Amino acid sequence: MKNGPCPNKFQEGYVKIYQSNKKHRSTTYRYCCRKDGAAIKPIKLPISIPFILFMSNLYEVCQVVKDMATYIEEINYLRHRGIRTSFDGEHPNVYKWKSGLKFKYCYYVPLKQDCGSVIQLKRKARSSIITSPNFPRKYSDNLLCHWLIKSPKNSLIRLKFLKFFIEGRKKICPDYVEIRFNLIGQPGIK
Incomplete structure (x- = not known):
């Protein structure tokens, strides 16, 4: 205004x-x-x-x-x-x-950008575990976390969510998980 x-x-x-x-x-x-x-x-x-x-x-x-x-x-x-x-x-x-x-x-x-990391998968170390900050307790508000998962050429990445709780109200969900692929900055799936 x-x-x-x-x-x-x-x-x-x-x-x-x-x-x-x-x-x-x-x-x-x-x-x-x-x-x-x-x-x-x-x-x-x-x-x-x-x-x-x-x-x-x-x-x-x-x-x-x-x-x-x-x-x-x-x-x-x-x-x-x-x-x-x-x-x-x-x-x-x-x-x-x-x-x-x-x-x-x-x-x-x-934003509080204080979480996330780079995960390097290798042929012999093929899995990793990601947890949200403060897990298993409630995570803080306004966090932006990025995990970059790198893997060997021609490999597939499978994501498996063992526990998945996202805060929200009816039709309103301020929290989300977004999965991006190929290039950083490309839009992904929410």
Whole structure:
């Protein structure tokens, strides 16, 4: 959200929500937005406390920020008699329907990157055990752990989960295991 003039290379825009279908009574949200670069390319920001960024109207994903975990949240405006709005310039992704409006935003928290390792499998040492930090007790929040498993050429890797508990609520799962293959940085299976 805008507070003062937009910085260099940012474009200004707004979303206006009219109160009770009267034009002279409205709330205007002003924004400074950029749309250069790709959301999946990590950016570094000089911040180490939680913050939010609104989702771009170009992407359905959060901008990747180095050393930060992200969660998608939303703000909903609902009216029984419908909602009138106007938009101009660059603004975040807004979903509009007859009686409502939804802004999606990304909530960022600092990561603790203090777990994981490189596991080198060999023809004679063909297995290894990976456990989450603090196992068998609950693991800490906001951890990003990476294990890189290397194996001899032309070998197959089989993953076997003996105990598997992931924290979550109905339809919301902030924790996950992602299995990537071939090149580091390639998207994998969640």
